[in-house]
Amino acid sequence: MRRVRWIWVSSVLIGAIVWICTPAVAQEGNAVYTGSLFLGGHYTGIDESIKRVGEFNRGEEEGMGDVGLYVLGRRDFNMFELDGRFYDPDEFGFRGRARIDDQFKLRLDVQSFQRQRATDLLDNMSVRESKDREGIAPGGKMITNEDLDPTADYGYNRREIRTQAEFSPRGADWLTLRAAHRTILESGDDQRVSSGHCSSCHMTSQTAERENRTHALTGELEADAGKAIIGYEFDYRIFQPDGEVATVLFDSASHPVNGGAGDEFASRLNFEDSVIGYGALPEVEKMAHALKGRARLGNGTLVGRASLATTKNKDTQLEATATGGVLQYAVRTSAKTSLRARVNVRRVENDDYFVDVPTWRDGRGGGGQDFDYLRLSAMTRTELSGNLELKWKAARRTTAKFLAGYESIDRDNVPFEDAGETTTRLIGQAKVTHRASGQATLRFGYRLELTDKPFTHYSGVYETRGNGVLELNDVSNQAYYYQREQLKVMDVTTEPTSEHRIDASVALRPSATVNLNLGLKIGLEANSDLDSIDYERTLFQPNATITLAPDPKWSLYGSYTFTMDESNLPVLVPLMDG
Template identity: 35%
Template sequence: MKKGYISALILLVLALSFGPPAQAQGPAQTDWSVWVGSHYTGLDQYIYKVAEFDRGVTGVTPEVRFQFSRNQGKNAFMLNGFYYDPKRLGLQFQGNSGTDTKWNVSLQSFYRQSQKDLMENLVVREAGNAEGTKPGGKMVTHSDLNPGEYPGYRKMIFEANFETRIPGHKNVRIFAGERSILEKGEEQVLQVNHCSTCHINSHMIKLDRKTHALTGGVEVSFGKSILSYTANYRQFKSDAGGFAAMYDTARHPVKGIAGAEFASREIFSGTVMPIAQYPETQKLAHTLKFKTSVGKARLLAQAAAVNTKNKIGNLNINDKQASVRVIYPVFRKAKMVANAAYKRIENDPVFIDLPPWREGRPGGGQNFDYWRYSNLTRTVAEANAELIYQPTARYRLGLLAGYNSTVRDDYPDKGGNFTTKTVRLRGSLYYRPSSTWNAMLRYELKSIDNPFSPVNYTFEKPGSSVLAPLPDNPFVYYFQRDELRYGNITNLPTMVNAFSAKLNLRPNQKVRLSAAFKARIGTNSDNKELSYKQTSYQPSFSISLYPNDKFTLFGTYSMVLQSRNGLAAVTMMDG
């Protein structure tokens, strides 16, 4: 946090050092206000989600809010803050020196209660017969090692920004900023144990995350054009230290006998290993923007290059992208807005180093090492164009067509080039016959070819078409998986129809009414045997009353009705 305070002090000194002498500014105007009160918090039953941003303490707490501002000519500054409880407070200081220099320093703090996974759905046991009346040996159980404790953390956000124009070069603007996020408290971690049971342990561990970001850049204006460059550096790490947990000794699932045979089938057995480790990451981004006018057309172009590095794992994500936007009046009272974008993301593969299967046992020693390739590695190309026609002030028409292609290089396997193509068509109408009412209608159609969701393979490999023991493995071959249970079923639509409408009424100056309706229907024609369909309907209504210039009454009602069917597969008991 020292870095943040030092940066704030430097920016504050720089900001206050700008500006002409006080005698040239004329008389100063000062305004201030202070609000003092209190609030009572009462909590009952399970409050860890409904009171997510409350610190969870019952009782009366004093509350203070204040604001102070001072204006003198073209110079101004404002200081405001609030205190709600010891963990929810804020402070902001902002101002300007003339029209060329601005600064802003702020601190915000709040507490967040993270809902605890009670694991009550993790209780299951295999059946020993087809009727399910005889219990088998394999089961899923759980233990809460910190009963009565609930995760939560305090989050503090510090931000400082400064910008100015170079004296004598008013067309050049430079800017810089810093943002720090500090999170400290406790979090829940789930640990899965094998082998006598699939047993899940819940641990409460220390949380201490730190994120620091620096931004700087320059903007140059010349004629009708603006060119800007921005650099951004961000660092994340955890100072909570390591946490280690004990993995159960592998045992026979029914008899409870321990031995080298069962330990040889597990990655960890009877050992203490670190878990829940955070990566230490660094991100460096460069962004170049250009805006200009060419004849009747307006052009906005942008290019960016981003590198994100995991320092602990020595892994990189490289992201390069470019986009362009053109606005052109195609004819009188009509304009065309066209957009095109290209993005290339490359994510380093990860080598998974596993101990040999049943090492040192008869028929064992199989090698399961593999490279895990990321479906984040992809090429995205997108383009759309919208024709906007407004013959009169009463109504406006819009027609949009768009196309998106996403190619995932290494999904489902290396070099798989899994491609998703989306075509969009949208029409909209805005109608305003008078000042008392207006309406909007919009319809959109999406056709999605090969929708993506990573469900093709539950495991890394689909398995074999025939399950058979390996040599010297007369009964131990359940690490194999049946190829027949894998397919290309997806719970995503290939066709989406969306409709929205809104009506605004203003019968007089004291009443405003608004009614809206949204509908979305998604279907999948690729798997007709599933009769897949997802629907969403959302009506809403709002009213605002203005009986006088000192009093306002407003209310809003909204309801969402959603439904979806599809295929769900749960992986458990050796897959």
């Protein structure tokens, strides 16, 4: 029913464009109309095969009409254009554009398509521990699986309406107003998997309703004062998940073999023996304001932008605030060269969140620890970047670009509280394009990045003890792994400290109907700052593509890409961690 409503809404909007614009175009004068109509049909027979043909190509046992329409009307400064295709009630798209008297511009896009998702059968989730290496003596740890909706067909329909309007008042063409609205609606079924606790590590799969809506509204005001343009822009966006949240019964924890020790297990968990929703998404609201300016300065142009954005999780009341600015100056330094300098700074602050958990092993010997903590956000940070780029028309057919850049990210609380570690990166890049003739173009690019203190995750793989000394629990005289967690500071990472990228290609067009492209990408990453491993990654990717288009109505395309991606991944099996 909802999709029918969407088709009606689309039709009304498109009709409105035609209704508004036709009188403007159809005045006397040299009006031009062109158009085409496509009528067809399609039928798919799948004979009980799975429905999924491709992620965006669905197979349904059905026959359906297929309609395409294109209309263009134009006269002087007035025009409208409609371009639409109806394939089936889930897959259709329309695009409309209109311009009236060069004062009012309108654009409308409507699109609906289906995305098929794979079904995870969970059949790898089946095992019982063996106490010996021969697989004979059964132990206590077990994993089982169950699909509560074995016939489910996961996927969703995505519909979008986007409108953009621009208006310049007559007699005040220095002023431009822009407004845009966008709605995205996703509806369908998702697969949700939940896991029970240790005593019954039972993976259950079930269907969860997907009913997500995103609305975005943008308004912009721009004033052209001759040598300078200033503007204000606001963006509002809200994400609303309306689907029913999947629930699962987390049964009482107990020893997996004898069913005992229930009180002991219960004292270690956040929840048990209760039905709990899971996989829920929060409602998120975002509001952004920006002041923009562009002015001629000397022989160049200065562009600036200052922005303030707040993003609020309306379920938890968490709020992140980002303030920042961009300043850029671009200038033609000669007939053959231009220079661009750019500085960008941003500060993001996210609320910390107090996580209140039950007292661990409350009332039991060696227990009673309070693990409440303040979740510090990895989002809180200061970012700074700057770069200088030179473009040089070295010859009539040769253009080169050179870039030198600097980036820094100062994360307040990563990898641990008040860490104060700043990731810095130096960037150098050169790109050359040479058009050997009208039929051949050669491109070569090289990029180098040198990084100091690349990003690390606090609870990831680690190679040193970290920020403290492991001490045994006072009461039990044991070390629990929560104590080890607190000591971790990660310093093993696959983030490189040096990265080289080479990108070369040759495009040949021996005739108007033949296009041949040969390309090669090489990437080399390394991190030699680690103590226990020299991380390296190599990417080698040649490709060849040929396109033959003997006639405008059809073309033949062939492509071959070989990719070799090799790395010595620092995967560490943590003996005794837990």
